[in-house]
Amino acid sequence: DIQMTQSPSSLSASVGDRVTITCRASQSISSYLNWYQQKPGKAPKLLIYSASSLQSGVPSRFSGSGSGTDFTLTISSLQPEDFATYYCQQSYSTPPSFGGGTKVEIK
Amino acid sequence: QIQLQQSGPELVKPSQTLSLTCAISGDSVSSNSAAWNWIRQSPSRGLEWLGRTYYRSKWYNDYAVSVTSRITINPDTSKNQFSLQLNSVTPEDTAVYYCARDQRWYFEVWGQGTTVTVSS
Numbered sequence: 001d002i003q004m005t006q007s008p009s010s011l012s013a014s015v016g017d018r019v020t021i022t023c024r025a026s027q028s029i030s031s032y033l034n035w036y037q038q039k040p041g042k043a044p045k046l047l048i049y050s051a052s053s054l055q056s057g058v059p060s061r062f063s064g065s066g067s068g069t070d071f072t073l074t075i076s077s078l079q080p081e082d083f084a085t086y087y088c089q090q091s092y093s094t095p096p097s098f099g100g101g102t103k104v105e106i107k
Numbered sequence: 108q109i110q111l112q113q114s115g116p117e118l119v120k121p122s123q124t125l126s127l128t129c130a131i132s133g134d135s136v137s138s139n140s141a142a143w144n145w146i147r148q149s150p151s152r153g154l155e156w157l158g159r160t161y162y163r164s165k166w167y168n169d170y171a172v173s174v175t176s177r178i179t180i181n182p183d184t185s186k187n188q189f190s191l192q193l194n195s196v197t198p199e200d201t202a203v204y205y206c207a208r209d210q211r212w213y214f215e216v217w218g219q220g221t222t223v224t225v226s227s
Contacts, residue, residue, distance in 0.1 A: 001172075034213040043205055043217035044154070055215065087154060091212030095171050098154035 002026050002090050006099035012107040019075040021102045023088035026069075032092035033071045035064055038101075039084045047086075048073065078104070109133035111206050111218035119200075119225050125193040129206030129218050136182045136189055137162045142209050145180060145191045148220075149202035159209070160189055196225045 003026040013019050023033065031051040036044035046055045048064035051071060061076040075082055083106055088099040115127035129143070136143060142161035148154050158170035160180045170178050179192040193200060204221050207214040 032212070036214075043207075043220050044214070045217075046213060046215045049211075049213040049215075089154075089213070094169055096156045096212055098156075100153055 001095060002029060002093060002097050004088055004090055004097050004099040006086075006088055006102050008102060009100065010103040010105060012105050013078050014107045015078055015080060017078045017107075019078050019082075019104060021073045021086055021088075021104075023066075023071045023073070023099050024069055025071075025090055025092075028068045029090045029092035031067050032090055033064070033066065034089045034091060035062075035073045036087045036089065037082075037084045038087065044087060049091075075104075109208065109216045111208065111216055113204070113206055113218040113221045115221055115223075117222055117224060119196055119223060120227050121197055121225055122195055125191070125196050125200060125204075125223055125225070127191045127204055127206070127221055127223075128188055129190070130186070130188040131208075132187075134208065136160075136187050137184055139163060140210050143180075143182070143189045144207045144209060144214065146205045146207055146214070147202040148205070151199075152202070155202075157191070157193075198225050201225045 005024045007022050033051045035048040038044040047058050052064045063074050065072050085101045085103045087101050110132045112130045119125045142159045144159040145157040158180050160168050177194045182189045201224050206218040208216040
């Protein structure tokens, strides 16, 4: 199975900051990488699929990049509603697997 | 707009069977392009995919190796829903369970989640 590792596990940031979250796969997954946002008590919400494609309705301050084993989610200007936990997920092979999450907290 | 509505008991006794249902609106469980998944989340295991059912001229199932001996996911075309059965549960199966739809292995629609506790 493919292991997904996210870093950092948590970060503190201020409104307006640029935030970058990293995800690394245990083997090459091409561009089969997806990002989710989860708020407390809610289901995860798809933000980015296929490494860099923005899901419909998701603000353009969210962007994704990378291929192979190393990927990045960037929030260009953090907004109050962006404080949440973010997960990456590989869709290259079965079983699909998730990273451990990055919690973005208010500084 | 596609929506998934979960139902089922939130407390299950050890060794018994966990059963959840996910009702689909805005799409069909028999869709030739979608798959219907169960995913769970716990502090110890994080987000864990359990399995899926999908129709491509006939019905298929995929299951996670960790639960393959205990899990059944069934479609119900008459009610446009699908179900999860997990047998012989232990406290380690305590988690929030989600149903989710995928078309290309990313999960774009999720149910609301059901917190299931395994306890006597």
